Amino acid sequence: MKYFLSLCLLGGTIFSLAQDLSNHVPTLSKSVFVIDAASIHEKCQKANLETFEFFKELKENTDKYLTGSGVDNALVPMLVANSHDFGISTSDFSYLFTRDRDSINYTAFIFKISNEEKVNNLIKTMVLDEEGIELGIGEGFEFAYNDKMIIGWNSRMVAFFDYRIPYNYGTWEAVEETTTEDYYENYEDRYEALEKEEKEKKASSILVALEEIFNPNPKHTISENAHFKEVVNKSADIIFFVDGFGNMNVMNDVFGTRGTVDGMLSIFADNYFYCHINMNDNDITAAYTYHVSDVFKDMMMAANKGKFNKNLFKYIDGQNLIGYLGMAVDSEAYYEMVMDMYSKVMSSMPRYGEVVSSGMDIYNILLDEDEVFDFIKGDALFAVTNIKQFDVTYTSYEYDDDFNEHEITKTKQELLPEYVFLASIGNEKLRGKIIELLEKSELLIQKEGYYLVLDPYNSYRKDKENGMLHYVAIENDVLIVTNDVELVSTYRESGLPKNRLMSKERRSHLKKNNYVGYWDSGNTFSKMTDEMKGMGQDFFSIMEEANAVIENATINGLSSEGNLFSADLKLKMKGEEKLAITHLLELAESIYKMQVK
């Protein structure tokens, strides 16, 4: 009995897997979203989605989707968020995918039916009373379409499509057919015959797409894709999957069919990307993972070994930090990886491939790598440290008693971001030469221990220090470029005082990762209040709402495991009393209300 039960359980599992709609998604889909409708529906219910005005509007205008918005723009969010009302099964995943065929390009959303009556009502609302709808019956499914959308359905599943017939589809056939072209008495007859032919061609393209989904070849579906299987093993509200090999065809536009693809294959083979998106209680996360080919794995690993120089942190003012973005790589390994990638791609170019490839080789021979990589260390950080009033000079004109024009320079205060760009550099001799060259070219003017960047346009003016001023300094093997004169004059040698440095959390973020990003919403919006008001009350309201809901956003990366390289993006919401999704919906509501006004 025990064995029988185990067998039943195993059989049940296999049966349920076989029933999953992934075996209706073509394996050559360009990208696939796997949507956990149950999870999203539950979260939307908790956030009282039904009470939001924009959602009510979406629901009331279901019939407009066929002629209005695209599938992925409005229909999918509306259906998924309210799956019960529309009879969508929440015990199964729904799929949104894009597919480019020669005869038709489409974005399709497919889902299983839990309540046939509700689905029928939805389809009736969408199809009835619409002009230009064609109805049809395929093998085991029914369908309806107009110029923009297709709906296919049977008792088990429904598919909504946005579609486009490629402009060049059938071009060659038309050329061949010209020799046997029928004779028409007048232009109207000929036009009618052509129109009929186009209609038939469109109908057959649509049927091909529907057949591919409703009656797929089991071996040609994404459920057979080993990478995809791995990716969906880990649960998420939404999973985004792109099979890199499938996208090799984008290169066709560049190289045509004559390109030698061996080099490129080594880059793209086994190359795929996925992202797990989760709407958690207090944040929204997107975990990106990129699987690279074996050829690039070692290079990526080598390039990824960089770390941020701690000296950089001394120059970032943390008191009003708006955000930062940075990367730290092993510059030599990174350069080799990029050059190798370009070399492989460029050498695949028809006719010129060999020439370009040889050119790149000569460039590599001539480049003094020891000098360059001793100079560029590979870590760089760009930070916006404040938004404040700066003195800005500008050109104006005065007129004398006879109204003759005289150019003058005026100064005014303007609210601008205060920024700093920092990078580790070495090779004192080389950097000395570069600075000297820039000074000779009058692009830099030496000040006391730092340089003022001179705009070439201002080099002929009496007052060369015109406009927004930028400064350059090199200290402690750190290149500093900033518009904060205090940083390069007072704090250049010692770095900023401790009480002005970034928080421990931020420094730890920079120490632990080599690709980083951070944005503080509160500091941004609070500084910009007056400017936002100047852009109108509506814009101000949305920004106020954004300020009220988003606390910060961070990017952490890259970690690696075998051929997989990962980074993650986290959007942290304010106030734990509300769910992250509630915050998002409230923001959407503000935007909706502004548009309605």
Next chain:
Amino acid sequence: MTLYIECFGIILASVKLRNKSKKLKRNLRVSSTCKILKFYLLLAAITAVLSGCFDFVEEIKLHDNGSGAVKYKLNLSKSKTKIGGIMLMDSIRGFPVPSKEKIQKKLSEMKSLLNGQEGISNVKITENWSEYIFQLTMDFEHVNKLNLALKKTLAKEEKAKKYVYDAYSYSESKFSRNYIAQDYNEFSQWKTDVSTVLEGANLILIHRFDEPIVSKENAKYMLSKNSKSVMFRASFLDLKEKKVTLQNTVSLK
């Protein structure tokens, strides 16, 4: 206002949406980095969006026989940090932002068109991309030919042509600067209040003559010390709200 539309409009408003070229798929890191960089650019631009602060100067030197030289100068220097930020973007608040190359191409087209007009010569366009000051100068055989040349040139610009009228006339020692108040209904479709755009924007007209001025109709025009020039200075907002008019006739000795 018309001249503002004529020149500034040609430069910015009439440039159509740029065709989006097919882009190759980029790798994960590069793509995310670009997006974040764009965010910071947006941040820089957003602190500055679309509030005005520019001067437009029309300067005419008219000789007794109706010939002369004209200079139109758009000075955006006061907003240069804002424009510098905006120029880095593809579009801002629904407005497509033209590239420097596109603007230069448009200016060069305008120069060629004006050069080909009868009675117009010595057309020069100067661009200062550091201060965002743009200047168009040309000589004309008669103000009537200047009117015609502007009309023909702007007829090619869908958005600007409806604002064109005969702005100048000269006969029997009388010079008139004509003005037809503009309809601002079109601007009400803008996502940004047009008043915000025009705030701090000034219009300056200077008309110089060989002979002293005997009389002028519009009191808003000031007379120079040597009595050979008049100058009009007003904000675009006043012009929009019809508090002032450019209409004026001067009688010469």
